[in-house]
Amino acid sequence: MHRSPLPTTSFNKTALPISQALLDTLNNVLNKHTGLAEGRHIIHFSNKHYSAEHGGYHPIDIALKKDINNKYTILCITDLSFNGYPYPTLERDIEFDFTHATVFTRHSGFKNMTAPNTDKLYTLWESKFIANLAKGIYNPIKLRSP
Template structure:
């Protein structure tokens, strides 16, 4: 399965991200029924609140006029104690053009773009270094 993307997103992202998504979908069994959304989950099986590791990342895309549009990319981390829970640490919403960081709140303009660039570039490198197991769901 290979997706064609609307590369004019709410925020610019590197072409490598689209390549990574298509690589993750290669060989995936496509459901027989119609679907208009795909969610990719990237997990480090060794990530835990105690040992650390690579944060889980979720990417959602929706089909619009035969092209696929990024909806969000979310990075999760364990927070709190004594019973830590996974919470959104970085949340990029391409539809509303907003970026959220757990420790700062909502970011605007330059700060949002800088955090997005850093986050996406790091995520791509972690993926290239085979840090994640990927699961795919169709809606």
């Protein structure tokens, strides 16, 4: 039995080297939600076992914008973690903000996306994320349209 491949979603180029593996992941999620309107959408990857008390795999938000030509732009990738004591809150740990060309890390603050080694930080982060996806760590994966 021959299966037809899923339609390929088209993405605009970004300032950092987004891998084909990540684009394929986004394509797979978006293809499960046909008829998405133009505008902003957020794909939320979470692990139901992550908690402030026990740690675990950080939730990830990937914000996208769909344009009039059905092409997507990756606006922001945010890695969230619990921080603070005695009442921890979910805050950004690492954020790649393509809209403002900045990178935020909890330990060093904001930097320009063109700062030295930013591409290496992104590549390291993404490779870990893709490996965790392959292991089935993120469940559920949800799409929100704010």
